Amino acid sequence: MNARMWEHPATQANVDLLVARGVELVGPAAGELAEGEIGVGRMAEPEEIAARVEAILGAGGGALRGRRVVVSAGGTREPLDAVRYLGNRSSGRMGVALAREARRRGAEVTLLAANLAVPAPPGIEVVETPTAADLERAALERAGADVIVMAAAVADYRPAEARADKRPKDGAPWMLELLPTADVLGTLGASRREGQVLVGFAAEGAGPDLERARRKLLAKSVDLVVFNDVSRDDVGFDVPDNEVVLVSAAGEKEVPKAPKERIAAIVLDEVQRLLSEG
Numbered sequence: 001m002n003a004r005m006w007e008h009p010a011t012q013a014n015v016d017l018l019v020a021r022g023v024e025l026v027g028p029a030a031g032e033l034a035e036g037e038i039g040v041g042r043m044a045e046p047e048e049i050a051a052r053v054e055a056i057l058g059a060g061g062g063a064l065r066g067r068r069v070v071v072s073a074g075g076t077r078e079p080l081d082a083v084r085y086l087g088n089r090s091s092g093r094m095g096v097a098l099a100r101e102a103r104r105r106g107a108e109v110t111l112l113a114a115n116l117a118v119p120a121p122p123g124i125e126v127v128e129t130p131t132a133a134d135l136e137r138a139a140l141e142r143a144g145a146d147v148i149v150m151a152a153a154v155a156d157y158r159p160a161e162a163r164a165d166k167r168p169k170d171g172a173p174w175m176l177e178l179l180p181t182a183d184v185l186g187t188l189g190a191s192r193r194e195g196q197v198l199v200g201f202a203a204e205g206a207g208p209d210l211e212r213a214r215r216k217l218l219a220k221s222v223d224l225v226v227f228n229d230v231s232r233d234d235v236g237f238d239v240p241d242n243e244v245v246l247v248s249a250a251g252e253k254e255v256p257k258a259p260k261e262r263i264a265a266i267v268l269d270e271v272q273r274l275l276s277e278g
């Protein structure tokens with residue numbers, strides 16, 4: 001392709017759409033083009049394309065080949081009536097990036113999908129888990145997995161009652177009673193099997209309170225807590241980037257701001273380290 005065709009806004013908009021749908025591009029490369037011009041538009045070298053396809057399909061002994069990995073993603077919605085719910089701003093991007101990366105590394109992946117705003121990656125099992133109770137059920141059914149990553153923002157409270165119809169407006173206040181939901185990660189941690197790796201996320205405001213993260217590690221009996229600041233606009237909930245601190249028994253590892261795909265790769269490197277320790 002000629003560089004002007006590649007750079008054209010229509011081409012770039014189509015490329016952005018494909019990438020948002022989970023398509024990965026290999027190239028184009030820069031160099032000599034068909035008409036003798038120099039620029040970006042060359043097809044990537046066949047070896048490079050083949051290597052990437054192999055990595056994506058987990059061929060050549062992906063590092064997580066033969067491992068069962070469960071990832072929860074998105075945010076649960078707890079119904080108030082037939083049309084209303086209590087929810088949160090999680091888009092599911094972080095969990096989807098983790099699921100895609102685990103698949104790339106050869107794992108057999110199940111995605112517990114809580115109201116995703118982004119498409120699920122191909123080649124994995126997707127289980128719809130719109131509420132905390134759905135997510136709890138699906139996660140406990142798969143509690144024997146080698147790796148469980150709880151990236152979903154699970155509601156800590158749900159309305160005590162959900163009306164089957166739509167509550168009509170009557171001008172009077174609507175008092176809600178909220179009941180605590182089950183802590184899925186805590187339950188998984190309490191009954192974990194040996195050699196399993198459990199990963200939790202901690203959504204905190206106003207800078208990392210690592211003491212709290214360390215306490216969570218122990219209290220929930222998990223191997224890794226991925227700490228992210230949800231008070232910022234440029235990272236965390238519902239944006240493409242994240243900036244996290246990985247907290248494990250080995251200590252803390254700060255991961256500077258990067259696309260969630262890159263963060264996912266770093267989290268899974270850490271998971272692999274923990275798996276190798278048994």
Ligand code: CTP
Pocket residue numbers: 132150151152153154155156181182183184185186199200201202203204216
């Ligand atoms: N989680 C869960 N079940 C819940 C709530 C949360 O499994 N009912 C999981 C989340 O998926 C996440 C981690 O637990 O991996 C977050 O832990 P939580 O203690 O809820 O932390 P925060 O929400 O960050 O903090 P807080 O204690 O203030 O609620």
